[in-house]
Amino acid sequence: MAGQEQIQIALLGLGVIGSGVARTLLEKGPAYAEQLGFRLNLRHVLERDLYKADGVPVDRRLVTDDARVALGDEAVDIVIEVLGGERPAYDFIKEALLSGRYVVTANKEVMAKHGLELLTLAQEHGVDILFEASVGSGTPIIGPLRRDLSANEITSIRAIINGTTNYILTRMSKEGLDFQEALKQAQALGYAEADPTNDVEGFDAAYKVAILASLAFHTHVQPDDVYREGITSLNARDFRYAHDLGYAIKLLAVARTGEDGVDVRVHPAFVPKEELLASVDGVLNAVQVEGDLLGRVLFQGPGAGPLPTASAILADVMDAAYSVAAAKAGRRGDRPPWRAGRPLPIKPIAELTTRYYLRMEVADQPGVLGQIARCFGDNGVSIASVIQKESDEAGQTAELVIMTHVAREESVQKTIKEAGKLAVVSRIGNLLRVES
Amino acid sequence: MAGQEQIQIALLGLGVIGSGVARTLLEKGPAYAEQLGFRLNLRHVLERDLYKADGVPVDRRLVTDDARVALGDEAVDIVIEVLGGERPAYDFIKEALLSGRYVVTANKEVMAKHGLELLTLAQEHGVDILFEASVGSGTPIIGPLRRDLSANEITSIRAIINGTTNYILTRMSKEGLDFQEALKQAQALGYAEADPTNDVEGFDAAYKVAILASLAFHTHVQPDDVYREGITSLNARDFRYAHDLGYAIKLLAVARTGEDGVDVRVHPAFVPKEELLASVDGVLNAVQVEGDLLGRVLFQGPGAGPLPTASAILADVMDAAYSVAAAKAGRRGDRPPWRAGRPLPIKPIAELTTRYYLRMEVADQPGVLGQIARCFGDNGVSIASVIQKESDEAGQTAELVIMTHVAREESVQKTIKEAGKLAVVSRIGNLLRVES
Numbered sequence A, B: 001m002a003g004q005e006q007i008q009i010a011l012l013g014l015g016v017i018g019s020g021v022a023r024t025l026l027e028k029g030p031a032y033a034e035q036l037g038f039r040l041n042l043r044h045v046l047e048r049d050l051y052k053a054d055g056v057p058v059d060r061r062l063v064t065d066d067a068r069v070a071l072g073d074e075a076v077d078i079v080i081e082v083l084g085g086e087r088p089a090y091d092f093i094k095e096a097l098l099s100g101r102y103v104v105t106a107n108k109e110v111m112a113k114h115g116l117e118l119l120t121l122a123q124e125h126g127v128d129i130l131f132e133a134s135v136g137s138g139t140p141i142i143g144p145l146r147r148d149l150s151a152n153e154i155t156s157i158r159a160i161i162n163g164t165t166n167y168i169l170t171r172m173s174k175e176g177l178d179f180q181e182a183l184k185q186a187q188a189l190g191y192a193e194a195d196p197t198n199d200v201e202g203f204d205a206a207y208k209v210a211i212l213a214s215l216a217f218h219t220h221v222q223p224d225d226v227y228r229e230g231i232t233s234l235n236a237r238d239f240r241y242a243h244d245l246g247y248a249i250k251l252l253a254v255a256r257t258g259e260d261g262v263d264v265r266v267h268p269a270f271v272p273k274e275e276l277l278a279s280v281d282g283v284l285n286a287v288q289v290e291g292d293l294l295g296r297v298l299f300q301g302p303g304a305g306p307l308p309t310a311s312a313i314l315a316d317v318m319d320a321a322y323s324v325a326a327a328k329a330g331r332r333g334d335r336p337p338w339r340a341g342r343p344l345p346i347k348p349i350a351e352l353t354t355r356y357y358l359r360m361e362v363a364d365q366p367g368v369l370g371q372i373a374r375c376f377g378d379n380g381v382s383i384a385s386v387i388q389k390e391s392d393e394a395g396q397t398a399e400l401v402i403m404t405h406v407a408r409e410e411s412v413q414k415t416i417k418e419a420g421k422l423a424v425v426s427r428i429g430n431l432l433r434v435e436s
Helices: A016-036 A050-055 A067-072 A089-098 A108-124 A142-148 A163-175 A179-188 A203-217 A236-245 A306-328 A368-378 A409-421 B016-036 B050-055 B067-072 B089-098 B108-124 B142-148 B163-175 B179-188 B203-217 B236-245 B306-328 B368-378 B409-421
Strands: A006-012 A039-046 A078-081 A102-105 A154-160 A247-258 A261-272 A284-291 A295-302 A353-363 A383-392 A397-404 A425-434 B006-012 B039-046 B078-081 B102-105 B154-160 B247-258 B261-272 B284-291 B295-302 B353-363 B383-392 B397-404 B425-434
Touching: A006 A016, A006 A067, A006 A089, A006 A306, A016 A039, A016 A306, A039 A067, A039 A306, A067 A089, A078 A089, A078 A306, A089 A102, A089 A108, A102 A108, A102 A306, A108 A203, A142 A203, A142 B142, A142 B306, A154 A203, A163 A179, A163 A236, A163 A247, A163 A284, A203 A247, A203 A261, A236 A247, A236 B353, A236 B383, A236 B397, A236 B425, A306 B142, A353 A368, A353 A409, A353 B236, A368 A383, A368 A397, A368 A409, A383 B236, A397 A425, A397 B236, A409 A425, A425 B236, B006 B016, B006 B067, B006 B089, B006 B306, B016 B039, B016 B306, B039 B067, B039 B306, B067 B089, B078 B089, B078 B306, B089 B102, B089 B108, B102 B108, B102 B306, B108 B203, B142 B203, B154 B203, B163 B179, B163 B236, B163 B247, B163 B284, B203 B247, B203 B261, B236 B247, B353 B368, B353 B409, B368 B383, B368 B397, B368 B409, B397 B425, B409 B425
Parallel strands: A006 A039, A006 A078, A078 A102, A261 B425, A425 B261, B006 B039, B006 B078, B078 B102
Antiparallel strands: A154 A247, A154 A284, A247 A261, A284 A295, A295 B295, A353 A397, A353 A425, A383 A397, B154 B247, B154 B284, B247 B261, B284 B295, B353 B397, B353 B425, B383 B397
């Protein structure tokens, strides 16, 4: 890679998210370089607590507690901000944009409060601020709203965008726990903080829905504009009634636009069980967007965690890096095409291993199952369950439904062929693979 | 808009999709211009059957049946290809790229067979070919794979990407229909073609999964590499057994990568009912992607239809147009920021109208419900259902659960306040909004 073009990165913050980003950059750097055609080089890491670097595979010489070192280096192309909180993150981002650097941030508070100003600033300085990680961690939603759905007038967003509360509500729903018990479990598992106010009172979700509503409706919704209710008053009985009435209870973030203005709110809500949103459980996030052309589209995935967040941050970094590299080379900054020259072998279906469902018609007489089972066993296909059903008295046949354990397709096909030749088997019905 | 910069578009094809694109461009042109800062101008429409233009609000003078007119005009910046089929679409796309035009296409067959070649060609000529509409119509999946998930090593894709077959399988599952009956219904509703081979034998899904696998695994999977089985042999009994065993049957497109190569296939499969994919019914599409950083993420939305397809095509057009305009102005081609200067009024929560769930503790004595119901009625809040539960004999109280019809938040809050003052009401419990 010597001599190859490099894009220089300053990482602000080496907490849980920052460490995940640093570690991923190190481990996957060569793969990214192959994909992009140039290298991403971590040049500075800003961290007040210098001991934090000890557990992270980062060259200690890159780590500084002086923001001027990280932000003042003219060689830096991209600044990644993962400090969290409003200050000093906001000031650092602003400084980076003013000096013509691309910024990638996971900061929902800064983007909710100052997003419009920062995006405008970025444009004025010929760069961009990318913030996919600020909502739904690695689950793509900012990118789709800014690009893929841009031909639509977005009319509504309904989202589960706080993993902590969704985990708590899921435990309350499935196990009949009260709020305090479920909260304790979430804290024990690291899903909730010691002071859970930010999550359980809906502040976190309010920041996020302010960002989504602003992007979707081309306006600037401030966090204070969001009507907000938390989940602390819910109790186990509400979940029982909801269940009986055919609903799930979710902390929903809702944004709608209509003739009378923008309706943006975060509160626990009844969601009809037949809707996909009602089935989004645990720490998962989901965002449903409705547009005039598209109808409804749903994005669902992890809503937290260092690696999913690194996924979003590094996709944004690659996007920005490609723009920087293109500009340096005097090219347009479109995305690279799918990488050529990597022919991979195609695995034949015969080598598939999975579980199988097989339906067959057999003679309705004693000993049949034994013969068929032997045929399966001889080919190394292990039967998980057998259902014998719907015997047809006129034809003196019965229907046999077999589910196998994990087996090799080739063996299953051989089994069927041999079974088909048995005198007691009148017809082989469908063979279906199980995909889970 | 006079004097404003224009991006010139040639539209190849004025069938169902082409008409949707033309109509949308016309209707939403001013909104797009506001968003982009320049106009998208439809300059040529290529259509062999000149009568097709009659039903579409397109200036007849733009319509030509001569490809040389549409492709030979040097003013054209972007070519939209919605002819479908391999030829002559492939030749037109190639010609457009060779002459330095951006291409936006919905053509799964061309992209599956020639995608790698066309993307390379585009890059060599400093442009791009965009094809979000080729898989899942308006549901974003190509964009996310090319950009938002780019930091991941993608390990698997499981997708429902053919709306026709998913509709048929849904009817078979819910109504116990056999394949032929369900197919007839799909044909009557326009969801299946007179010759349904392309859909029901899995060819359409195979093209699409070849595209997804190629992008995800950075290789080129040809349609012929895809193992393929259709849905024609399924019958009602398979669905009953699947149901009893806890599965749904879906025509799944699967792509996995592992040490022994790429496993790409389309066939009906058992999907465990607790997975979201199992609940994707009717003409909806869904794509689940698994990456090493991200874990699993799911994209779900409409899989067909002129407007959802126009949504994808026009988002790609806007993306390309922004690159073209940026290059003309000597700027980088990043996406425009969220549009400033559109302050929208925030609707107060008091003006919300929805259905409500209310739980309260009341005295366990006759006439209580009447008093409470009167209080609701006086405020114009209509009660949809009442459940009285769990009377507490020691405290002589009962719990009342009320679901309202759609009502105004302000009225509901007033109702609760007044009800709280009634001697028979000992405690107002939770009030939750219904969001559906």
